[in-house]
Amino acid sequence: MRQINVGVIGVGAMGYNHARVYYRLKNANLMAVSDIMKGTLQKVANKYDTVGYVDYENLLEIPEIEVVSVCVPTTHHYNVVMDALEHDKHVLVEKPIAFTLEEAEDMVKTARKKGLKLGTGHVERFNPAVQKAKELIENDVIGDVVSASAKRVGPFPPRIKDVGVTIDLAIHDLDVMHYLFSEPVAEVYAVMGSILEKCEYEDHAEIMTKFKSGITGILEVNWLTPYKRRKLAITGTDGIINVDYIDQRLDVYGKFAQDVDIKHEEPLKNEIKSFLMSVINDEEPEITGEDGIYALRTVLAAMKSAREHRPVKVNGDI
DSSP, X not given: OOOEEEEEEOOSHHHHHHHHHHHHOTTEEEEEEEOSOHHHHHHHHHHTTOEEESSHHHHXXXXXXXXXXXXXXXXXXXXXXXXXXXXXXXXXEESSSOSSHHHHHHHHHHHHHHTOOEEEEOGGGGOHHHHHHHHHHXXXXXXXXEEEEEEEEEEOOTTOOSSOHIIIIIHHHHHHHHHHHXXXXXXXXXXXXXXXXXXXXXXXXXXXXXXXXXXXXXXXXXXXXXXXXXXXXEEETTEEEEEETTTTXXXXXXXXXXXXXXXXXXXXXXXXHHHHHHHHTTOOOSSBHHHHHHHHHHHHHHHHHHHHTSOEETXXXX
């Protein structure tokens, strides 16, 4: 298997982890990292024995680099991704794919036109517990899915300054439900609010979704809870699946209760390995730019619903 030269743009919390994973993968060679914060940049460059640039254009001008992870704040995704594509780099961009649908669509169109891979970092799809849940659903272990309920709560993260809890947190479970049920959200209704003075955007949201087949999804997300919780319950006609994202645990209650044995793995490592293999084998990424557009369209519909106090159809109503 050939080794791919990679770079990471933005090495804060998530970008640091991208750099760490690339550094440890046998089929990746971390050639350079970039960040506008010189202290953070130097720390990461030194730890992972690579070159650091304050100006990401210097990283993009390295011809040997094939793949770039873009982990900058959401509002900067478009400019950085488009620059990377113009430099003929394959791009793995952290979720959400972009700040607006127009930006996301332009990014996907450009990548397609240039024959480059554009993957979106919806990391929870690579959680072993989520993948096992999909296997159980497809094998009719709980019968026909009726509904799903997600709780993703925790304290306020000071590092996030450009989006609210819906784009930062709810997008995970909306994407996971789409992945598990293999169908899109048709309509969404949401209530949101902001309590924390230190947060410019919504810090809590309750979202109800109706999928194309009639499956319903309920999400509770916030930055108000003093402890972190990431859980999902999927109810079917013959049972229920409970998923704990953090502990990577899954149990099933049907004709009989059982804990399902799951091999624990780091979702981000699985995600990055998958994207690198899509480049090596010239295949579609497991999570494409189009998947990123779908997830963004859904959260934007939820935000519109909260603003206008009404249900919103996801396609054609935003």
